[in-house]
Amino acid sequence: MASTRNRPRAERVPQAVRATLLAHALRSKRVVVALSGGVDSVVLLHALREVAPELGIRVAAVHVDHALSPNAGGWSRFCRALCRRWQVPLTVRRVRVVRAGAGLEAAARDTRYEALCRSRAGAIALAHQLDDQAETVLLNLLRGAGLAGARGMPVSLERRGRLLIRPLLELPRERIMEYARANALQWVEDETNDDVRLKRNFLRHRVAPRLAEGFPRWREQLARAARHFASADADGNRLLRTFLAERGLRAPSESRLAEMLRQITGARRDARVALRHDGTVLRVHRDRVALTSGEAPAPFSPVRWNGERRLALAALRGELRFRRVRGDGIDPARIEGEALTVRLRSGGERLQPDARRPRRTLKNLFQEAGVPAWERGRLPLLFCGRELVWAPGLGVDRRFRAGPRQRGFVPQWCAHD
Structure with missing residues (x-):
């Protein structure tokens, strides 16, 4: 019966x-x-x-x-x-x-x-089945999973060229x-x-x-929430696919696209996400996606600045430009006749662009200024001997800054696209 x-x-x-x-x-x-x-x-x-x-x-x-x-x-x-x-x-x-x-x-x-x-x-x-789905969503939420975890298990997906249903x-x-x-x-x-x-x-x-x-229908409600999250995730897939296509990059497989989106959306704010795709690297900084070259960086040797208005730095894919102003920039008198040299970070450098605040490490200043971690090691720095004079986006150290009525020169870093 x-x-x-x-x-x-x-x-x-x-x-x-x-x-x-x-x-x-x-x-x-x-x-x-x-x-x-x-x-x-x-x-x-x-x-x-x-x-x-x-x-x-x-x-x-x-x-x-x-x-x-x-x-x-x-x-x-x-x-x-x-x-x-x-x-x-x-x-x-x-x-x-x-x-x-x-x-x-x-x-x-x-x-x-x-x-x-x-x-x-x-x-x-x-x-x-439904209980498995509800348990999976609840487990992922309790583990602090991001959008990819909250969407639970899809009805179908592609894995290693096989359709799973x-x-x-x-x-x-x-x-x-x-x-x-x-x-x-x-x-x-x-x-x-x-x-x-x-x-x-x-x-x-x-x-x-x-x-x-x-909550008698807790399983159905969690599964329903998972479908909403999955829908948002699908929108993310479309956005990422469009982002890549607009930059002339080939489309990844569905499984690769899903994995890329999982890493992008699920990463901690301070995580260093680097996803290689079609000769480029997708990176994430403060919830924004950036595309960088996948090529190994060219070697760079220190370059002496001899007063020219433009100093090409091909290895760094850009140039330094200098303009003369009054009451700002680097005071030539404070260099004491020494030449300025362009170098990269080696670690431990400190700068004091604001006289009201103490001297701080470049790392700390770059973080505060929102400079992505992958850019910091390839930014040109101006040194006078062993002393750091200027850093892009941060300014001139107070010890070398021109006074209100003094003439100085302001460096500007122009990276080539």
């Missing part, structure tokens, strides 16, 4: 699978299910087999054995037996997980995706279980799913029930 009563709601599973396949033009294509042996992936494989004949789809499965659990061998055997019974071609890939800085769980996920993407298919179907993403766990019971399906349980020391499990078992008491 229970299975009969639940069947109308359980039918939403094959309906969702069919809709996703049609939305991604997968008629007559080969679709591979990522089969872990858990209830979600078993339900996905069963539902895909149900709708495959009418769409001409060839169904296959791949099971990734991480060898991290003592029960991993049992899961592989279950998947083999299930696919033999259902006459579904199965590939079992045993992988070695190398723990990286992000942790074992993240390393296992990345390794699993790498293994899945080796499959030849029109699409690879993943069994994430998530047909069950809008279905709650209850619909999955109803479908499994209505069709008398069997599956295996991962013993780690009950370990609340894992953050996702802690949310699932300790936090989610309390949320449901006060």
